[in-house]
Amino acid sequence: MKYPALLAFPDLLPRLADFDAIIDVRSPGEFAEDHLPGAINCPVLDDAERVRVGTMYKQVNAFEAKKTGAVLVAHNIARHIETLFIDKPKDWQPLVYCWRGGNRSGALAHILAKIGWPAIQLDGGYKEFRRHVNTSLPELAARLHYRVVCGTTGSGKSRLLQTLAAQGAQVLDLEQLAEHRGSVLGGWPSAPQPSQKMFETRLWQALRQFDPEREVFVESESKKVGNVRVPEELMERVRASPCIALGLSQTHRVALLMQEYDNFVRDPATLVEQLECLVTMYGKERIGLWQEQARNGDLATLVDELLVQHYDPAYLKSIERNFGQYGQALVIDLPDISTGSFEAAARQLHPA
Numbered sequence: 001m002k003y004p005a006l007l008a009f010p011d012l013l014p015r016l017a018d019f020d021a022i023i024d025v026r027s028p029g030e031f032a033e034d035h036l037p038g039a040i041n042c043p044v045l046d047d048a049e050r051v052r053v054g055t056m057y058k059q060v061n062a063f064e065a066k067k068t069g070a071v072l073v074a075h076n077i078a079r080h081i082e083t084l085f086i087d088k089p090k091d092w093q094p095l096v097y098c099w100r101g102g103n104r105s106g107a108l109a110h111i112l113a114k115i116g117w118p119a120i121q122l123d124g125g126y127k128e129f130r131r132h133v134n135t136s137l138p139e140l141a142a143r144l145h146y147r148v149v150c151g152t153t154g155s156g157k158s159r160l161l162q163t164l165a166a167q168g169a170q171v172l173d174l175e176q177l178a179e180h181r182g183s184v185l186g187g188w189p190s191a192p193q194p195s196q197k198m199f200e201t202r203l204w205q206a207l208r209q210f211d212p213e214r215e216v217f218v219e220s221e222s223k224k225v226g227n228v229r230v231p232e233e234l235m236e237r238v239r240a241s242p243c244i245a246l247g248l249s250q251t252h253r254v255a256l257l258m259q260e261y262d263n264f265v266r267d268p269a270t271l272v273e274q275l276e277c278l279v280t281m282y283g284k285e286r287i288g289l290w291q292e293q294a295r296n297g298d299l300a301t302l303v304d305e306l307l308v309q310h311y312d313p314a315y316l317k318s319i320e321r322n323f324g325q326y327g328q329a330l331v332i333d334l335p336d337i338s339t340g341s342f343e344a345a346a347r348q349l350h351p352a
Contacts, residue, residue: 004109034197097122138233140207151246154253180226243329
């Protein structure tokens with residue numbers, strides 16, 4: 001085969017895990033929005049350079065823009081080879097892609113091939129990958145059978161899913177993929193949420209690896225998990241699926257939430273700020289009282305009141321309206337929040 005070889009996206013799927021590296025040469029901003037699973041970012045033009053060359057195309061002419069672009073691309077490719085690829089063996093096989101499989105990926109793939117590496121360039125680039133994700137997500141969602149873990153806030157749904165996954169069950173953890181706990185106070189403290197495109201790529205990667213002959217456990221989420229939306233086709237399938245009603249006492253729910261939201265325990269000021277988003281629902285007076293509880297470190301009382309007055313009424317109304325089989329749900333009552341209790345519940349749902 002002559003290298004660099006051009007590979008069409010349908011031919012890529014069976015080989016996606018076979019490459020020694022998947023190299024995205026787009027700018028860091030493009031890469032941050034979304035990229036192929038497992039890709040590394042080796043931009044041949046960074047964000048500022050891409051703007052500079054693009055502006056020259058529009059305001060000067062294509063010839064001047066290409067000259068400037070060639071200098072920048074050559075410098076960047078040389079740096080990547082020197083710092084990232086210089087120690088790779090001769091049989092190292094990278095897949096290289098850009099937005100449409102054109103000049104940017106072609107430049108790097110050409111040089112890698114001239115060195116002697118069997119470089120592959122993705123025909124159609126990220127644009128073709130994105131088209132495939134859009135068209136295949138509904139099909140992937142429809143081929144699977146789901147069991148929905150339901151329960152009020154703090155009942156341990158996410159922890160049960162994690163335990164099920166550890167015991168070998170197929171689990172679609174939407175909150176993990178969205179990097180958000182799904183509630184108004186549920187943002188992860190360590191990182192922003194992924195873009196909508198990246199969330200859908202993560203969903204695509206998870207769904208395509210599931211065995212259709214085995215059930216998939218998923219939590220009873222709303223259509224939005226923080227700022228990202230669950231695709232409609234997946235949401236419809238999940239909401240029409242058999243349910244599990246997870247129960248836990250109020251005292252243990254408060255204790256579990258204190259564990260899971262320990263960032264608020266360590267930094268009550270953040271919770272005080274977050275509570276402002278509930279002012280339109282409950283008014284300044286009630287929110288002021290909750291904020292005072294947070295400032296005073298009376299978080300157990302605050303969590304208890306938030307459950308009773310905010311989370312529980314909203315969840316119960318939503319679950320009955322949106323999950324048609326909830327009335328026939330399998331009931332599992334957890335005695336406490338110990339590891340053993342969650343492991344026992346997981347074995348009941350997914351016997352080894």
